[in-house]
Amino acid sequence: MKKNIIVIICMILSINVFAQEAKDKHLAKLPAVEIQDLNGNPFNTQDIQNDGKPVIISLWATWCKPCIAELLAIADEYEDWVEETGVKLYAISIDDAKTSARVAPFVKGKNWEYTVLLDVNSDFKRAMNVNDVPYMCILNGDGEIVWQHTSYAPGSEEEVYEVIKSLVKK
Amino acid sequence: MNFKSIQRVLLATFLFLCCWSANAQHQFGNSRVSGDFGFNGMYYIPDSIIGADPVDSKVRGNAFLNILYTNGGFSAGARYEFYMFPLIDFEKIGYQGQGIKYFFADYTNKFISVTAGNFYEQFGNGLTLRAYEDRQLGIDNSLLGARIKLTPYKGIYIKGVWGIERYNFDPYLGRQDYVRGADVEFSFGEMFPKMQQKGFIARVGANVVSKFEKSEQDIYFYIEDSTEAGSTAVIPSDKIPENVATWAARGTFGYKDFRIDAEYARKMNDPNLPNEFIYKPGEALFLSATYSRQGLGIAASFIRADNMEYRSQRWENNNSLLMINCIPAINRQYSYQLIGDYSYASQPNSQIGAQLQVNYQIPKKTALGGKYGTDITFNYSRFHDIDKVPVQEAIDNGTPMGTMGYTSSFFKFGPNLLYQDIGLEISHRFNNKKWKWILAYNYITYNLEILQGHEGMMRGHLVASDLSYKITPKHALRLELQHLYTKDDDGSSVYAMLEYSISPSWFFSIGDDWNYGNPLEDHKVHYYNISCAYVWNTTRIALNFGKTKEGILCVGGVCRAVPASFGCGLSVTTSF
Numbered sequence A: 001m002k003k004n005i006i007v008i009i010c011m012i013l014s015i016n017v018f019a020q021e022a023k024d025k026h027l028a029k030l031p032a033v034e035i036q037d038l039n040g041n042p043f044n045t046q047d048i049q050n051d052g053k054p055v056i057i058s059l060w061a062t063w064c065k066p067c068i069a070e071l072l073a074i075a076d077e078y079e080d081w082v083e084e085t086g087v088k089l090y091a092i093s094i095d096d097a098k099t100s101a102r103v104a105p106f107v108k109g110k111n112w113e114y115t116v117l118l119d120v121n122s123d124f125k126r127a128m129n130v131n132d133v134p135y136m137c138i139l140n141g142d143g144e145i146v147w148q149h150t151s152y153a154p155g156s157e158e159e160v161y162e163v164i165k166s167l168v169k170k
Numbered sequence B: 001m002n003f004k005s006i007q008r009v010l011l012a013t014f015l016f017l018c019c020w021s022a023n024a025q026h027q028f029g030n031s032r033v034s035g036d037f038g039f040n041g042m043y044y045i046p047d048s049i050i051g052a053d054p055v056d057s058k059v060r061g062n063a064f065l066n067i068l069y070t071n072g073g074f075s076a077g078a079r080y081e082f083y084m085f086p087l088i089d090f091e092k093i094g095y096q097g098q099g100i101k102y103f104f105a106d107y108t109n110k111f112i113s114v115t116a117g118n119f120y121e122q123f124g125n126g127l128t129l130r131a132y133e134d135r136q137l138g139i140d141n142s143l144l145g146a147r148i149k150l151t152p153y154k155g156i157y158i159k160g161v162w163g164i165e166r167y168n169f170d171p172y173l174g175r176q177d178y179v180r181g182a183d184v185e186f187s188f189g190e191m192f193p194k195m196q197q198k199g200f201i202a203r204v205g206a207n208v209v210s211k212f213e214k215s216e217q218d219i220y221f222y223i224e225d226s227t228e229a230g231s232t233a234v235i236p237s238d239k240i241p242e243n244v245a246t247w248a249a250r251g252t253f254g255y256k257d258f259r260i261d262a263e264y265a266r267k268m269n270d271p272n273l274p275n276e277f278i279y280k281p282g283e284a285l286f287l288s289a290t291y292s293r294q295g296l297g298i299a300a301s302f303i304r305a306d307n308m309e310y311r312s313q314r315w316e317n318n319n320s321l322l323m324i325n326c327i328p329a330i331n332r333q334y335s336y337q338l339i340g341d342y343s344y345a346s347q348p349n350s351q352i353g354a355q356l357q358v359n360y361q362i363p364k365k366t367a368l369g370g371k372y373g374t375d376i377t378f379n380y381s382r383f384h385d386i387d388k389v390p391v392q393e394a395i396d397n398g399t400p401m402g403t404m405g406y407t408s409s410f411f412k413f414g415p416n417l418l419y420q421d422i423g424l425e426i427s428h429r430f431n432n433k434k435w436k437w438i439l440a441y442n443y444i445t446y447n448l449e450i451l452q453g454h455e456g457m458m459r460g461h462l463v464a465s466d467l468s469y470k471i472t473p474k475h476a477l478r479l480e481l482q483h484l485y486t487k488d489d490d491g492s493s494v495y496a497m498l499e500y501s502i503s504p505s506w507f508f509s510i511g512d513d514w515n516y517g518n519p520l521e522d523h524k525v526h527y528y529n530i531s532c533a534y535v536w537n538t539t540r541i542a543l544n545f546g547k548t549k550e551g552i553l554c555v556g557g558v559c560r561a562v563p564a565s566f567g568c569g570l571s572v573t574t575s576f
Helices: A002-024 A065-085 A103-110 A123-127 A156-169 B003-024 B088-092 B192-198 B337-342 B392-397 B448-452
Strands: A034-037 A042-045 A055-060 A086-092 A116-117 A135-139 A145-150 B034-046 B057-070 B074-083 B096-108 B113-121 B145-155 B155-164 B177-186 B200-213 B221-223 B231-235 B242-257 B258-267 B282-293 B296-306 B349-364 B374-386 B413-429 B436-445 B459-471 B477-488 B493-503 B508-514 B527-535 B540-549 B551-555 B558-562 B566-574
Touching: A034 A123, A055 A065, A065 A086, A065 A103, A065 A156, A065 B413, A103 A116, A103 B296, A103 B349, A103 B374, A116 B413, A123 B057, A145 A156, B057 B088, B088 B296, B088 B558, B113 B155, B145 B231, B145 B527, B177 B392, B192 B200, B296 B374, B337 B436, B337 B477, B337 B493, B337 B527, B349 B413, B413 B448, B448 B459
Parallel strands: A055 A086, A086 A116
Antiparallel strands: A034 A042, A034 A116, A055 A135, A135 A145, B034 B057, B034 B566, B057 B074, B074 B096, B096 B113, B113 B145, B145 B155, B155 B177, B177 B200, B200 B242, B221 B231, B242 B258, B258 B282, B282 B296, B296 B349, B349 B374, B374 B413, B413 B436, B436 B459, B459 B477, B477 B493, B493 B508, B508 B527, B527 B540, B540 B566, B551 B558
């Protein structure tokens, strides 16, 4: 019972923090988590940047159908998006040891132009408090998270593009 | 200091940090509190035909709350779980209770990372150590203890861990088992950047893991013989190893588009319940080779595992509990409704098999490729048990227990086919981008006896179609049709599902899985499902009503049983 009370206090406190955050428009930045690039070299998520231009981050997996549908839909538009806004998409796979070796052939087979990273121990997923994939977020030129979304419905890539365009206009 | 007091101190620190950060938010832009919450509940209705038995409390649910505090290199977090009246699937695997079973504090900079509390970790491919979490399956093998990671020089990585493995909601206090290990990795590409620039990758690593478990009781077992009463034999407690070590060595080598991964692991004698208390050492080999260039990817892998179940406690044999390592299932994973029950489950004590997958894109702007290209995936995998010849002592004794068990020739496939899958998947987008079609065919052979404990083999043909149509930029329809043709097990089924989505927030779906080929007339059941979901940023609320077939749920080759159920479910997830 004591534990429950502590937890409730925790919750209230966190909500309090959350509310304050919203008031101050205090935008979060990405946590610094060590993940890997496709060669298996370490990559710190704090190094995700795009020279002051917006960044899209997608958390996905080779076994997740809606994730692939979303990345496929964006792949069709990606060339135009890059040309118009200079955006860069980081596709961070949460495939673990069983399937992570297959990420590179999968991505190449799909002809994706994204920067692909591997979060094999789900450390970045946990640090971002992500429950389920697909998860997508957009960073502005200062690396602040300005938009987040979970799950994929066909057409939601249009909203992603709207957000990016508004960031570039500013 | 006992665990309770450690827990209290950590909680107090944590609370302090919460308050501090709430007040200090303006001064320190880097400090941040975030979290996520999930609830998954269901109202159960009994249904005798599908085997959904009445349950003692009809309303059940799983809930958890994660809170995470970060400030620069420092982070701390805790998860509260409330599984007092869990969904029946979770009750079946003993995942029932409540409390904070996950909490940690961590400090990381360029050279060192120290974690105290619970952590998840993996050495190499996980053949010796893999502490991980899969909420859907009810697996949480986190270790409670300490971890240190060092990077003394560019390209050299050292890890050390010590901890007690989580055992559902059982207390850590009084446990007589723990795990410790160390791993080292050399990445030559980082040490010699010139090598990497020329396109070479070379990385080698090795690790040792050891588990300790006190042995105080003799192990008695029953042997069937000519007498009616049979006889008993015993392994005295001092003959049971308290320390069981595993080691592994691995390497990754690549040049430009080619890459090879290899890992070999060996386990010392480890008599335990799943291996029938034999003293034979275990071993595993994992090989993977890939080739990829724009538009083409080929991946081939091989695995052999012999007596490699490695757990914190020798008497545990529940599927996912107290596993220290994880022998990967390398087959392709599918999300098709009708073959979900025939997903291969990795057999760490006896499996040998291989898998080949080819992804190819017919180039864009060609006759076959169309404007957006056509993606083709071909897949073949086959797994057998390993070849086993019982040792003479085991034959003489009438039981393998207490002996070396068997001998096995390394590359020989055993007599029993466990799983085979031949698959082809074609995905095409039509020129106006409104239509998208995925068509798949699979021929699956699945050993029901070894993988599920029923009799016989399941041989089935699956044809699946997934057609999407964008009505307007925001409104879309998706129709899934599947047909599984088989004469085995529960017979053939058809499945249809229609989903309507309004981007980015609304999802509606209606589906029916009809087991029309069931040999029993009254078991030709419609497993229908209606669902509705609303998504707002990172919050998702979903309602569903329908029937779930008894079967198995597999994520990455690790499976658990799913009991039949009928009812109404609510799921809420959010992060902040």
